Every structure is written in C-alpha cells, then in structure tokens.
Amino acid sequence: MLTDILQLLIYGVILGSVIALGAIGVSLIFGILRFAHFAHGDLMTAGAYFALFFMTATGASIWLAFPFAVLAAIAVALAFDRIVYRRLRRTRPVILLIASIGVAFILRNAVLAVWGPDITVYESGIKPPIRFAGLRIKEDQLAIIIGAVVLVVLLSLFLQRTRMGKAMRAMADDPDLARITGIDTDRVILWTWVIGAGLAAAGGVFLALDTRLQPTLGWDILLAIFAATILGGIGKPYGAIVGAMVVGISAELGAGLPGVFGADWSLTAYKPAITFALMIAMLLWRPQGLIGGRT
C-alpha cells in the first residue's frame, strides 16, 4: 500500500512539474502585466505542436525540436502582446482577461485547423518503464522531471543574479515604483513574455510527451495552472512551483487513493474538482497565497 501511495506521489510530481512550467509564466504575467492570461494553456499547446512540426519537417528528435518550439512560442506570444495586449495596458484587468480569451480561441483553433482534432503522439511505441523499489517511472517522465528542474534552476539564476531578473521581480512587487525608479518597463514586459512563453512551450512539449497531443492539451490544464498560481501567490514564481506540486500531488492522490484503499470507484474523473476546491479554499482563506504574493 505504501508503494501505491509513493507511486501516486511520483505521478503527482510529474504532473506538478508540467503545471509548474505553466504556472510560473502565469504568475509572472499576472504579477507584471497584471492580468489573468487565459491563453497560457493554448500557448503550451502551440509549443507542443511547434515541436511536432519541426520533427515531422526535419526528422529531428524531440530534443532537437525543443528549442525550436520554445523560440516559436516566444515569437507568437510577443506578436500577440504587440497586436492586442499592448493597446490594452491601461484598462481593467478583466478586459485583458477577456482579450486573452479571444487570443486563446485563435491559438487553439489555429492548431485545430492545421493539425486536425485527432490525437497524435511524437513517437509511437510503448517503452517499458524503469522499475525500482517496486515503483515505476517511464524514461520520458524522468526526463520531464529533470528537464523541469534544470529550467527552474536556470530561471532562478536569471531572477536572482541578473539585472533584468531583479528588475522583473521588482516590477512584480510594484509596477508603479518600478516605473518611478527608472526601470525600463517595456523591456521587463518583453522578458516576461520570453520567460512565460518559453516555459509554457517546454511544459507543453513535456505534457504531450507524457500524455498525447491534442488541440485541447493546454486548455484542459489551464484551471490547474491558475489554481497553482493562486496557491503560490501572484507574482511569486517560486510560490507557483510549490503551488503546482500541491495541485499535482493532491490531484493524483485524491483521484487514486480510493483505489489504493480498496474501493472500486475512483475520483479520477473529478481531478479538476479537487484542484478547484483547493483553489477556492485558498482564495477564501488566504488570497495572497501560501507564500504571500499580491492579492
């Protein structure tokens, strides 16, 4: 039974890693650009499909396609910022939210139009999982966890050690003071999209690798991403990681525990509900998040 629970924990960490890559971006965008980016899930989808495109066009492996997917997603995000969000900078956050819903429609359906609704995979064939101590983990899943850790470390170095990283943290703290101080807010916004979209693309590729490719890939976990962001505190990228792990692990545990304890029913279909209940609880009890971001 302990092994079963540990196995669920592993799945939780994998899911949490993917959610984290999305939630960090949403948290930064929420903190710096001040709105809930509803197109973030679809940005992840776009990243996943860009990778597919590169692979089918050049025959490269997923790992070579990865940087291409990241760059393409960044370009798309910057384009939408230029065309849509930039003109709405001074409006209420809710207006930007609605605009991002429009962007989400466009992104998701562009993918649908080009690749169709059918489910695809990067590479077919089932690879046997690695087994240890009675637990299983697939090679790809291990790569996901390692990849996520590497990206987070790189992000951390950027935010803590570079001038632009500190400026981003400053602007997430207080955009008005940042402007008064003389920080180049346009450049910070550019880097916010670079990081947000880049991590989203990585998350999308990982998610597609772990599950499969379909046009609703990112949209389906958007709620989990928002839950993680809120749990971690808005504008707090590290909080978002913690929040993502909480969401991922509680979703997997919550769904799988009945089975572990011998029940023949499971809550798998209600995973979003567990996530959602967590988020609502956090919003009502401590809106600044577990770690304490902006409300």
Next chain:
Amino acid sequence: MTLLMAEDLRGGYGGADILNGTTLRVGEGEIVVIVGPNGAGKSTAMKALVGLVTLRGGRITFGGEDVTGLRADQLAARRLCYVPQEKNVFPSLTVQENLEMGAFLRHDDFSARMDQIFELFPVLKERRKQAAGTMSGGQRQMVAIGRALMLEPRLLLLDEPTAGLSPKFTEMIFAKIVEINATGVAVLMVEQNARDALAIAHRGYVLVLGQNRFEDSGPALAANPEVAHMFLGG
C-alpha cells in the same frame, strides 16, 4: 541659481482641481519644505511635479529645461529623483537589490556610490541581504531614500519622509537629510511634521487649499505667529 521652478500649477485627480495656482521654487543646494493643513494639496503638488497627477495648467522647469508633463522615470534620467510616501521599496527584494534597482538607469560601475550610501546609512550595510519588506518603517525609509540617491540626483523629492515614524527615527531622518544636502543635493520635501522640518529648511512654503499662502525662510516661517496658530505644534 534656480534649479526647479514650478509656476501656477493647476490640477488634481480626475474631477475637481486640488491645485489652484501653486508656485514652487527650489534653488541649487537648498532644502525647501512644503507644509500646510490636511487637504492643502502638498502631496498633490509633489505628485504633479513627477507626472502622477493630471496637470491642467502650469509650467515646470528643471535646470533650465522645460519638463512639464514628464513622468517620474524621465525625470529620474535627468537626476530628479522622487521618493513616494508609501510603497516606496520593493518588499521582496533585498536592501542591496533595492539599491541596485535605483541604479538601473546607470550603465557605469556604481559600487562606489553604493558604498557611500552604506556609509550614510550604516544600518543598511548590516542588513544588505535582508528583504526590504521585513524591515521596520524607519529602516524602510532609509532604503527608499538610498534607492533614490543611487542616481546621484541634483534634486531629491521626499513625500512625508517621517510619516508614521517614532520621534527617534524622525530626528535621525532629518539629520540624514541635512547630511545629504551637505553633499550638494537639493531637497524638496512635503512634511506633516512642520516644526521640525522648517527647522532644517532654508526656505518653506505654506499651502492652503491648493494655493500659496506663505513663503519665507524656514526659521522665519517657524517663528511666524499666524503660521504657528494655523497648525504648528499644539
């Protein structure tokens, strides 16, 4: 030598005007204080200088250049630095990082400057790695002023620097302002603590209902019975 000249300022937030023709002048190297009853428009006047309030009339020149309508970051580039009353530090950044952000517009090596600021505020040097949000009000104020000083401003704008501080910290902040001024930085300051502020000021303005009411040297204003009767002390 006049450094800052703001003439006939009119404006406010949205609807009604709070400023009704205020005029302020700061000479090079001076400490100038703006005092007045609540709602007189003191903070509004300062915010109008840095473009945080809608200006419907008036002209502002700094160092001979017309800077009417420029925003705080543009003014910072011209070495006119503003310290707001509240939310004046980045809470999740360390003291040192706050100062680094103050130097964002600089592209040279500013470590010497940072050392100077640590000499001015030794407490900050001890706590350079501490998150600014976890510091006391007085310490935060030092961080805020230090941040603005990183650009080596010619004029420092302080909005109620001693608001909410204990008498001990108030005294210390005023002493530091004098020290800063001694290095050649002009200071324009809005203060609620009128008596103590006027004591260190070269000149002062008393604003009432968005207009100039009195203007004189600091000590003269402090000694003026009408001013004293209005709101000083008691």
Next chain:
Amino acid sequence: MLELVGTSLVYLLDPFVLAFAGIYAIMALGLNVQWGYTGQFNIGVAGFFAAGAYTSAILTTAAADNHLGGFALPIIVGLAGAVVVSGLLALLIGLITIRLREDYLAIASIGLAEIIRLTLKNEDWLSNGTRGVFAIPHPFQGMDASSRNLAFFLLVAAVLIVLYLLLERARRAPWGRVLRALRERETAAQAAGKNVDRFRLEAFVLGSAVMGLGGGLYAHFAGFISPEVFEPMFGTFIIWVMLIVGGAGNGKGAILGAFLIWWLYTFTTGLITLAPVKYATQLGALRVMLIGAVLIAILLWRPDGLLPESRDVGGEKKRKE
C-alpha cells in the same frame, strides 16, 4: 454560388435560427444582470445553462431507466424548476465567491461550471452521462415542423420581451441604481455598509435564474441534451462574446449582440456546408478564430460594445444630438 450564399442569408430569418438566437439572447440578458449591472465576471454560465436544461428535462420526461426522471410534469413546471434550481445553485456558489475580486471570480466560476459538467458527465444515474437525455417534450408537439418552430420562436420572443421589460424596470428602480453605484465606486459603496454583498448576491442569483430559464427553453426546443452541448465554447464563451459585442449594461445590447453573433455563426455554418467536406474541420476552426478576432476587435476599438449603456440612467433622456 451567389444564390447559395443568398439562401444562407435568407435562412437567417428562419424561425429555427431565430428561436436559438432568442434563447441565447435570454442567456445574454441573464449575464448582463451579473456583468452589466454589477460587474461580476461569471465564466460559469454554462453551468447554469446546463443546470436549467437538465432540471427541466428531468422533470418533464417520461420514466426512463437510464436517468433520473419519470415525473412527466408539464413543461411550465419544468421551466419553473429550471429557474429555481439555477437560482439555488447560484445562491450556493454566490455565497462562496461573493467576496472575490472580479478576475478571481472569473477563475473560480470556470471551475464551478466544470464541476457541474463533470457531474453530469459521470453521474449516469442522474443524467445518463455522455449519452444525454432524449425525448424531451416540445410544447408544440402536435404541429408540423415549420409551424412548431414558428410557434416556439414566438414563445421565446414573448419571454424575451417580458424579461427585457422587467429587467429594465429593475435597472431604473432604486435597486438597479444601487447596483450601478456598486459597480462604479465599489470602495465608497462598501463604506456604506455590508449590504454590498447582499445586492451583488441578489443580482448574481437573478442573472443565473434567467440563465436557467434559457437552459430550460433550450432543452424543450432541442429535444435532446448532453454534457457536450454545454461545453465552454457554446455554453459560456459565445454568450460572453455576444454581450461584449452588443454592449453590456442595458438589455438592448445583450439582445443585439446575441442575434448578431448567432447570425454570424449560422451564416458561417452555412458557408461551411457549401465547401468540400474535407475542409469542414478547418473551416470550423477558422470560424472560431473569426469569433475570437471579432471579440478582440471590439475590445480594441469599441470596448463598450455596439450599444453601450447610456449615461442617463435615472430615466430622463438627455437630448444631445
């Protein structure tokens, strides 16, 4: 080719199309009470839509062993039930979320709608799961197809007009003015007392009850419902686009937006059927992209919508132009 397009255009006035547009207009009116009157951003519209539809279906269908039912009550009871259930659901949800900032409420409401949809999808005993509920009675069952559609459209139109008038009355009444004050100057109104929450809750419940009615009408018109009908795109977002394009704040904008967007949608559907079948998915996707682009365009250039709420709300009309 042109005559085929022409036929598409004429088709827009077919009662079948108009009835759907009318139902969506009712949904938009409900959303307008929440967003237009009090600025509450509810992305969970689909949840109330579905709740209303399923309630009415369950109450009025004959006994079936694959879902809750067998009450075979008259349609009017079904509709009343739809209104009540949606209202109660809104009360429950509203009590939980009433204090949330508007963009948090948005996120929370999506989650709630998802839970409702998941429940409907998975609790087969209740709703027959993904297979849906069939044979929902139509109020004009006896007639032939085209008369039926016309009759139903007239019914929907009547409901729509009555609702519009009632809601307009409410908007101009003291109740509505308080709501508007809340929307404009939340902090000042908050200083006036805790009643802020009560008013917003009332508006939220009222709006959701209207959505429930729309859902009930939908069920009886379509005869068949399933969880897929209320998936976010058609259960929520299209209604949002309708309200934003038309203009929130007054009912006219909601109704205009509903008809315009539904016509756009139907017309493009018509165009798609003219094209070769292999392009159907792509064209369908392009259609949604078009809707997204329309939404963004309105936000950028006419953010208050095509028929924005006029400034004079006390009832006096200012003669400007």
